[in-house]
Amino acid sequence: MRGRMLAITIVAGLLATGIATAADLKPIKSQRAKDVTVTLLNDTGQWKVGSNSFVVEFTSLDKKVVEVAKATVSTSMAMPGMAPMIAGAKLQPDGPGRYRGTIRFPDAGERQVTVSWETASGRSSTRFSVPVR
């Protein structure tokens, strides 16, 4: 009985750890680009001024993982009377159809975000806006 309780505790602990990563992430933005949905996520569902960690996921319309290569995330902010402010993310593959990224924003405001990726059928990209608060 005691051994069984311990086993249950360990399994529950492992499940909690595994699910915690996925379930604690909130979508920042989800954008459909033809047959692929691109979703940015992090722990708050928002980008903030300063350093940000996030995840970008590529899924099919029926919510299955889409394996992509060479994903990139870049952002641009229109600044009145100035050249646009550009910031790119550093991305690391983190499993099929998923990348972990970091990006830094020096100020608040709306960003035009461009995500691009490669599949067997070629290179694709999509553009959408995300506020930095």
Ligand SMILES: [Cu+2]
């Ligand atoms: Cu700016």
